[in-house]
Amino acid sequence: MSKNILVLSSSPRRGGNSDLLCEQFMAGAKDAGHEAEKIFLKDKTINYCQGCGACLNGGKPCPQKDDMGEVLEKMIAAVAIVMATPVYFYTMCAQMKTLIDRTCSRYTEIRNKEFYFIVTAADSNKQAMERTLEEFRGFTSCLNGSRETGIIYGTGAWGIGDIKGSEAMKLAYGMGTKV
Numbered sequence: 475m476s477k478n479i480l481v482l483s484s485s486p487r488r489g490g491n492s493d494l495l496c497e498q499f500m501a502g503a504k505d506a507g508h509e510a511e512k513i514f515l516k517d518k519t520i521n522y523c524q525g526c527g528a529c530l531n532g533g534k535p536c537p538q539k540d541d542m543g544e545v546l547e548k549m550i551a552a553v554a555i556v557m558a559t560p561v562y563f564y565t566m567c568a569q570m571k572t573l574i575d576r577t578c579s580r581y582t583e584i585r586n587k588e589f590y591f592i593v594t595a596a597d598s599n600k601q602a603m604e605r606t607l608e609e610f611r612g613f614t615s616c617l618n619g620s621r622e623t624g625i626i627y628g629t630g631a632w633g634i635g636d637i638k639g640s641e642a643m644k645l646a647y648g649m650g651t652k653v
């Protein structure tokens with residue numbers, strides 16, 4: 475059965491290591507007959523959550539008029555969501571965290587999703603990625619019925635494109651085929 479896959483690519487580097495892994499994952503998914511769309515977050519205007527409480531306490535839509543509304547619609551509609559981040563100071567990058575915070579107004583509707591995580595880092599130690607993965611899990615633990623279905627470790631990659639030809643690229647393609 476064809477699945478609707480949303481890929482959230484948060485690196486500020488278009489064609490960077492995590493973005494390339496996203497493309498590989500998507501290529502695999504498409505070859506397996508799935509529908510996959512990537513949102514390159516830098517192309518979108520997504521402001522910080524203001525913590526105003528309008529959505530939580532007042533039950534109102536987020537008052538901010540930027541691109542987060544359309545991203546949220548796609549997150550809610552997707553069967554599987556791929557979240558890709560470069561590791562910055564052993565945490566996720568600010569663009570991804572900003573997106574997560576802005577799901578606040580509708581996160582209860584992001585339910586029963588399969589989640590794939592892609593992390594890229596100069597460090598080649600996979601264990602050192604655990605803190606960043608735990609941050610993703612902090613988010614998904616707030617979502618009803620979410621399932622962690624795969625992780626791609628793009629480790630040992632510093633320069634833009636260093637990931638090319640790596641085992642991680644093959645794994646990303648293969649994981650995409652198995653969604």
Ligand SMILES: Cc1cc2nc3c(=O)[nH]c(=O)nc-3n(C[C@H](O)[C@H](O)[C@H](O)COP(=O)(O)O)c2cc1C
Pocket residue numbers: 485486487489490491492493559560561562563564565594595596597598631632633634635
């Ligand atoms: C601001 C900044 C902080 C970084 N912090 C780390 C770090 O803590 N650990 C690490 O292994 N690599 C770190 N890196 C390297 C990136 O994670 C690495 O270049 C990665 O491949 C970037 O992925 P991208 O090409 O998808 O943007 C950092 C890079 C930048 C620009």
